[in-house]
Amino acid sequence: MRAFVVAVLLFTAGTAFAEERVLDLAIHAGAPAAKPQLLSVLQNDRVVVRLTSDKPVEVHLHGYDIETEVAPGRVTSMRFTATATGRFPIEIHSHDARRQGPLAYLEVQPR
């Protein structure tokens, strides 16, 4: 019981300041609509990446290794808790990904 209380207290203390951070990314014709954006969040924040595209694409968040299919005409959300610090590119998977560069960088700063 005591262990449970301690665990709950630790958990609340650890997440008390965690926020939800939202990033909107638009994809046009299978390419980023703008220059790579930078989303800087703090460790343990809850992150929501909302993706829209005018044609079906696959989007990949490196490091966390989350992939998602984005269908045209609706918002697709990638949601996760940013547990690991670092700088992670979010890329569109296509044959010319090499030249077009990433959609965005997610920077998870230590608390």
Next chain:
Amino acid sequence: MTPVDKGLLPTSKFNPVRRPAPTSPLPGRHSVYTLRLPGPRAWLHRCAWASLSAVVAMPAYGHGFGMRYDLPLPLHLWIVGAAATVLLSFLIVAIAIRTHSADGAPAQTNLRGRPPRNGGAEGKATFVARVIAVAALILIVAAGIAGDQTPTRNLAPTAIWIAWWVGFSYLSAFVGNVWSVVNPWSAVFDWYERFWSKRSARRRATVAWPERLGVWPATALFLVFAWLELIWEGRSIPSHLAWLAVGFSILTWTGMFLFGRRAWLAHGDPFALAFGVLSRFGLAQSRVEPAVCDTCAASGRVLAADRADALKCDDCYRASERGRRWSLQPPGAGLLNTETITPSLVVFVIVMLSTVTFDGLMATPFWQRIENMLYAALPALGGARLAVINTLGLVSFCVVFVAVYHVIAALIARAAKNRVTPDAASRAFVLTLVPIAIAYLIAHYLSYFLIQGQLLIRLASDPFGFGWNIFGTAGFRPDIGIVGARFVWYTSLFAIVIGHVAAVSLAHIIALRRLGDARLAIRSQIPMLVLMVAYTMLSLWIIAQPIVE
């Protein structure tokens, strides 16, 4: 608004249970993906995607294979690092002025020394280590050629770029020249020679290494290697790497056959030389008493420059069973041993250091801007533009480093009132830059090594990507949170400042030994100090840049 579960890929970092979709503030249709436990189909899906993603979404350019996820060093730490660098540089000089005695330099102390085992010239432990290394080489080549061609599912890219190249760089720098013991190419040739010497007289090298060639062949090969590592697009394709290893084997054994094993290792083999340079910083050294080598060199077959370093000469090494020692020494002490440095080795060392720095520079927004500018300016080059731009960058970066270093050497000679020649100065001080390079290696590769290196746990179970699970670890997912950003920042900063202090101190000790006079030594070190501060600042600046590969 129902959550549509499209089988989003499983990852260990997230809550693996399906969560109810939160109500969304957004108007319109939209779906929320949650994560689910990996079922067999999810795994198939994941593998299929992993293969595609690895091929398609390789970072444009950069070191070997895989990505670095480092956060840029924050501004306040950058300032602390820069200030410490400059302050400590002056502090060392101030201390040096106070203790101005010619032999105030700490002598190279052997903390512990005992002759290495001689039984059959190759101890049991060495033999076992060599057999493992040869087996690993065969496995890597076999996996590269026969295995799945997805970089992350095949042992070859991870084993070569991370375990071998980064791993042995670290081992060399912190432990000693482990590579010289386990080098599988050298081991195989050694066994071959022993086999023949049992049947007939010992085979002599056919050709003596031409003295004027120096280590130029190794320097050229190292540049080729750096190009393959940093610019070549096929660097993560398993079969390409495997065939390169086969080609390198043929080249190495031909070289060893023609010139003798140790002569080739000392002048033609870029890796033996590179790990050798780094290992001079390391704690353990195997060394031959110079007296042994002097008597042996009477045969005239050994280059004058190699005499003090009998490890380069088979005959000396064999003749030296009593004079051979394994010793522990303070880190960096091996870099004070500058008698064996030739002008071509100076260039080799500088090329090596500059390629490491260029690796980091390539991932900065600064380089990306140059790349984009040249990309727009050179449409005539077509599809190969990026490779051409980066190749030019790599080569000119090396040329600039070598040129700057030689200018500094000339300034040292002038500051020392020509008591040393520029050539002698360049040979005497080149190794003192190695600690700064090692510090940068830590900052640059630490989290990459610890994160991407975890792939080996998975690949050990399934080296060919055939779906095996030998050790039950085939499902292992790398933990990207294994080291936090803060740990990496402080380690990097500490390493860079300590590396700088080591470099400045070593250079000062060498100057004292060479010039004898404390005032002159300090005067002569001003150009070197400027170079070292600039080099350290470059390292700090690069790790404070966001990675944009």
